[in-house]
Amino acid sequence: MDIASSPRFFRRGPKPLTRLLACGALSLGLLVADAKLHLLDPARGALTALLYPMQWLVTAPPEGLRQLDTFLTTQATLTHENQALRTYQLELEARLQRQAALQRENAELRQTLNLRSQHGGNTLPAEIVYTSRDPFTFTLIIDKGSMDGVQAGLPVIDARGLIGQITRVQPLTAEVTLLIERNHPVPVMIQRNGLRAVMYGMGGQAEIRHIAAHADVQVGDMLVTSGIDGVYPAGLPVAKVAMVDRNGGSPFARIVCTPLAGVGENRTLLVLNETLNLPPRPEAAPAPKTKSRRKRGSDE
Template identity: 50%
Template structure:
């Protein structure tokens, strides 16, 4: 059987160089036509849409890797920034609290200077160092002592009233017994009517008491009690306490009178030690009964 042979045209075909020229000419013609009339724009859009999934799949690993890397870098940067901002906030809060404390101290010092001026400019500013070791006593230790000419018996005040009295003096420090100390007496006078009495401390966190006041005494709630000045220790007219409760029991000879200190006894950091002590003459001698004359 004779083998089938291809036609001469398909067997030979155009030469490669001729095909190159034809394709190059067609490409150039299409380029010129597209530049002039944009006839291939719809075809490019269709091809772009058709190839987009393939492009996304090809670039997805690289994009995911970049996103993961950016996430960790951003997370680390945010954590560092957050830590830095927290540190700055804590520092700013500490500085703000310190500034507020300084403002309060300055305001109190100005008030104490005014109080010293009202007392004739006599007095020593003192700073509280610490409380007494015994928590059941109302005592403080301040940074003024013998070298500052502080003496036992001097009165200690704050801008609002009497705080206590110097009871012990060391070379560099002094002990202040507060008016809230148990059984610490302060002679007082009711501003409203001049009634005299004695206020006693009842211990820390307890109200002051006016003791030995008759049941029918003219004393009321909200009466202001000031120092009477009759003992020679406390200058007259210093605020001591305000009456908060008056209990009158018919079965008792004395009224039970509770007060609150006029001064902020347990709050301030600075106090004023007054340099004013009255020297009173000695008490007159008691009269001696005449002896009976003669013998029976």
């Protein structure tokens, strides 16, 4: 139908106010019907289902970017926290090891103080500052020397027994030769029966030499210093018999001993500044003179 030939009512339509009132009444009716009768729920559900793909397409890129940012941030945070925890763990392990070393050093100092009280005032605590560079030489360097009253020949002990002997003295340091040094002699005595002998170092262990095969020596016997020759004070624990080998083809027994002291374990030692006042050795008797035989022809 031609719009120009239609009546003016249909060409102009209702007035704006009439349209507003009609739309308002329709909206109000729909609201009341939806609130009371729930007439629009099926339509709303169908419309939501139709619009969901479009909604997902619109919200997917920002949501993906947000999740990616969260993932990257979480990974960086976890990596940083993991590195911090590893560093903290290493610090705690180092502190724990240091604490264990301090506890052991404290225990050694306590033992040294108790040992010093047992031996009286003629003792001097010392600390090991160097060890021998030669792996086949068993010597130590302590932080006490001639300025502290250390002299060559003084014995050095720890809480368990004899360590060795001062062999060389400098003003500020001194050298200690351990009793396991090769061919280093220590006069000893078997505590069980009083049998005297000389123990020699073997470069790691010790042995008793030149003792008869029938001598009363047993595995487990305790060896202490005999005090003979004034080298060491009598009664210091030295070693324990670890092996006795009586070979039938030799007149001497082979006796291997294990030192009682912590030869390679301690850091704090005790120097016994005890001088044994022994009488001087008696002079050796002169050898008898042999009478020369006269020749028969000398009297003629």
